[in-house]
Amino acid sequence: MACGRRRGDAAALRQRRPRRSRGGGAGVMSSDSAPVRVALTSLGCKVNYAEMAELAGVLAASGCDVVPDDEPADVRVLNSCTVTMQADATTRQRLRRLRRADPKAHLVLTGCSVDANPRLYPPQRQGASPDAACEVDAVFDNRHKAEIAGYVIGLAAKPARAAAGAPPLRARAFLKVQDGCNHRCTYCIVWRARGESRSVPPEVVIGRARNAVAAGHGELVLCGVDLGSYGRDNGASLSELLERLLHEVGDGARIRLSSINANDVTPKLIALSAHPRLCSHWHMPLQSGSDAILRAMHRGYRRRQYQRVVQALRAADPATEFTTDVMVGFPGETDEDHEQTVSLIDDVGFLGCHVFRWSPRPGTPANELSNAVSDAVARRRSAEARRTAARTGAASRDRACGRMHEVVWDSVGIAEAHGVASTYHQLVTDEVAGLRTGSLSRVRAVAVEGESLRATLLRT
Numbered sequence: 001m002a003c004g005r006r007r008g009d010a011a012a013l014r015q016r017r018p019r020r021s022r023g024g025g026a027g028v029m030s031s032d033s034a035p036v037r038v039a040l041t042s043l044g045c046k047v048n049y050a051e052m053a054e055l056a057g058v059l060a061a062s063g064c065d066v067v068p069d070d071e072p073a074d075v076r077v078l079n080s081c082t083v084t085m086q087a088d089a090t091t092r093q094r095l096r097r098l099r100r101a102d103p104k105a106h107l108v109l110t111g112c113s114v115d116a117n118p119r120l121y122p123p124q125r126q127g128a129s130p131d132a133a134c135e136v137d138a139v140f141d142n143r144h145k146a147e148i149a150g151y152v153i154g155l156a157a158k159p160a161r162a163a164a165g166a167p168p169l170r171a172r173a174f175l176k177v178q179d180g181c182n183h184r185c186t187y188c189i190v191w192r193a194r195g196e197s198r199s200v201p202p203e204v205v206i207g208r209a210r211n212a213v214a215a216g217h218g219e220l221v222l223c224g225v226d227l228g229s230y231g232r233d234n235g236a237s238l239s240e241l242l243e244r245l246l247h248e249v250g251d252g253a254r255i256r257l258s259s260i261n262a263n264d265v266t267p268k269l270i271a272l273s274a275h276p277r278l279c280s281h282w283h284m285p286l287q288s289g290s291d292a293i294l295r296a297m298h299r300g301y302r303r304r305q306y307q308r309v310v311q312a313l314r315a316a317d318p319a320t321e322f323t324t325d326v327m328v329g330f331p332g333e334t335d336e337d338h339e340q341t342v343s344l345i346d347d348v349g350f351l352g353c354h355v356f357r358w359s360p361r362p363g364t365p366a367n368e369l370s371n372a373v374s375d376a377v378a379r380r381r382s383a384e385a386r387r388t389a390a391r392t393g394a395a396s397r398d399r400a401c402g403r404m405h406e407v408v409w410d411s412v413g414i415a416e417a418h419g420v421a422s423t424y425h426q427l428v429t430d431e432v433a434g435l436r437t438g439s440l441s442r443v444r445a446v447a448v449e450g451e452s453l454r455a456t457l458l459r460t
Contacts, residue, residue, distance in 0.1 A: 021088030033380050037064040038152055039073035039105075041098065042349040043090060044081025046223040046258040048111060050176035051145065052079050057160040075152050080188020082193055085359045088113050095136065106155060110140040110148060113194035144193060171219075171410045171438040172256075172420075173212035177205050177241065186298050186365040187330065187358060197229045202241050207246055213252045218440035219279070219420075220249065221256045224403040225371035239268035246277050254406070254422060254440070259283040262309045263300040270309075275318045280319040281351075281424040284309070287327045289344030290337035295328065296369070303344060311349050321396060321423040326385055328359045329378030333373075338381045343390045351396040351424060353389030357382050363460035387454065392450070400425050400453060401445045407455065412437050418452075426452040 016131040027300065038059050044049040048361060055077065056066045067073055076098050080091040082087060091113040103205050114121045121139045177200045181191040205222075212220055222242070240262075245255055256279040260269075268384050272278060284306070288294050291302045301309075328340060336395070345353060357378045362366050374382075400423065407419035407427050412435045419427050419441070427443060445457035 032274065035063050036075060037065045037067050037071075038075045038077065038153065039067050039069040039071065039074045039079050039102075039341040040079070041069045041080045043094060043095065044079075044083060044087060044224070046174055046221060047176055047225055048081065049295055050076070050174035050221075053174050054176065055149055059152060062149070062153045064152065073103060075106045075108065075155060076102060077110065077148060077152070079107045080109060080113035082112040082116040083188070083190055084356065085361060086356075087164050088117065099135070106137045107135075107294060107297045108138045108140065108148060108152070109136045110142070111146050112142065112190060112193035114139055114141045116189055122147075122381065138429060144382055172220070172221050172408055173209075173215070173217035173253075174210050174221045174223050174258075175212065176223050178201065178227055181226040182229065183226065183300065184298055186296065186369075187327070187361065189268040189361055190363055192363075197226055197233060198228050199232070199234050199236065201234065202236055202244060205241060206244060208243055209306075211250060213249060216436070216438050217333070217436055218253050219256060220245070221258050223258040226261075228260045237266075237268075238264070239266055239272060242269070242272055242278070246272070246275055249277060251275075251277070252406070254279055257283070261285060261370070262306045263299060265309045265313070270312045270316050273313050273320065279422045280317050281321050281323070281422065281426070282313060283323045285343075286324040286344065288330065288333070288337065289341035290333070293330050293333055293337050296332060297327075298365070303340065304318060306344070306403065309348065317385070319423060321425070322348055323354075323424060324348075324350050325356070326355045326370040326389075327356060328381040328385055329357050329373040329375075331366060331373065331374055332371040333381075338384070341397055342385055342388050345385060349392045349395060350389055351393055353385070354395070355382050355385045355389060374422060392447075397425065397451070397453060398449050401448050404433045404442060404444050405453075405455070407439065407441050407443050409439055421453075427455040428452050429455045429457060 039055055040052040042052045060066050069076070077093070078094060078098065081087040082091075091111075095107070095109065098105070109121060121136065138151065140151075155256075166440055174330070178197065180195045180197040182197045183191065200439075209220055222245075228238060230236070230241060241256065242257075249255060254277045260282065262284050264280075273280075285297060285307065287297060289303055289439040294302055310322060318379060326345065328338065328341070358366070358373075400421070405421040405423065405425065405427060407421050409419040410419050411418045415427050415432065417432045417435050421427055425445070427445065429443065444458055445453040445455050447454040
């Protein structure tokens with residue numbers, strides 16, 4: 001198991017390092033020579049992780065010391081999520097936790113929860129609203145998120161020596177290629193928080209991909225709030241971008257798509273799925289297996305289309321695995337609707353399934369629907385969907401056992417290394433000699449251990 005910092009060690013470091021008092025403005029340097037320590041925390045989607053990875057690079061290049069979020073810091077940045085009411089609650093909980101862990105840190109809040117809750121988190125650069133949770137020092141909405149780097153750099157009392165470089169927030173490189181959403185799912189508020197769909201120019205994406213490969217990342221994850229809409233605003237397409245990236249990256253790394261709706265999986269994408277450097281894993285949100293509920297949600301696909309896409313992708317690459325999101329208890333959902341969802345989970349055979357209950361969200365059309373599902377029924381349906389998903393996930397791991405896998409190592413410790421296969425199976429090995437975080441290896445899965453696969457390295 002990888003060694004972590006003991007609580008006593010962190011406390012000792014906290015006592016040794018000089019700190020400034022809270023209250024905003026400049027002057028967060030701990031000494032004349034030490035750079036500002038900045039910790040970045042992301043909640044929610046992979047787009048948030050990609051944004052924090054970009055911010056880490058800018059801050060490190062400007063002389064800041066980007067540290068893991070479990071270490072003491074002068075400045076903390078929290079990138080929040082608002083996809084559900086629970087996500088907003090998690091943001092508030094995490095703010096309180098960060099404040100308790102580092103009471104003197106300058107706390108910066110950004111992300112979708114800010115845009116969705118402007119009264120609680122009015123965008124300010126110093127001294128946030130007294131009603132804001134945990135006395136946040138600065139608040140940036142999504143529209144001004146790009147200004148955070150300059151703000152944090154400006155908090156330094158004096159220029160610091162250049163840092164050696166930011167440690168990657170993740171072993172895999174998360175590249176944000178698209179933001180915003182033009183869809184209007186009746187339960188969702190993210191489109192309001194993120195704005196209209198817009199794409200990062202292909203040349204910018206390719207440049208970032210080159211940098212990520214040069215930095216030693218073995219996997220590039222293309223992220224977007226609505227990834228399938230990439231290019232619709234600039235005359236390009238996701239398949240064209242992916243084809244160029246696969247050519248550019250070559251054997252230096254592999255590419256994974258973070259999430260894409262079934263109605264956005266085009267014949268060209270299906271053909272590209274057979275490419276050996278494109279991961280054999282597709283995260284396709286399902287939400288419901290009932291056409292009646294999908295229609296009420298304003299989703300852009302129906303049950304049969306989802307099944308056809310799954311079948312086509314597996315025909316192109318038989319190793320393909322699927323993960324998904326499922327919402328239960330949507331207003332008007334009947335037992336029959338729920339049974340259709342459970343049967344589709346079983347039919348697809350998902351490796352992983354994030355199941356959550358619908359919750360009322362002011363400002364969304366679904367909030368005005370009648371025929372609410374009782375909490376007890378929603379909980380029962382959630383448990384049934386989770387049990388089915390657990391069974392299909394276990395079956396997937398059983399099938400993967402005995403096979404060869406290409407793994408990117410997320411963490412390499414003294415005794416074990418943990419990684420992710422192209423298929424998104426989680427693997428662990430105790431053969432750590434010569435392994436490096438972010439690198440790729442060929443392994444054979446030899447046993448199932450809970451939700452992971454025990455692997456042995458295939459040495460060349």
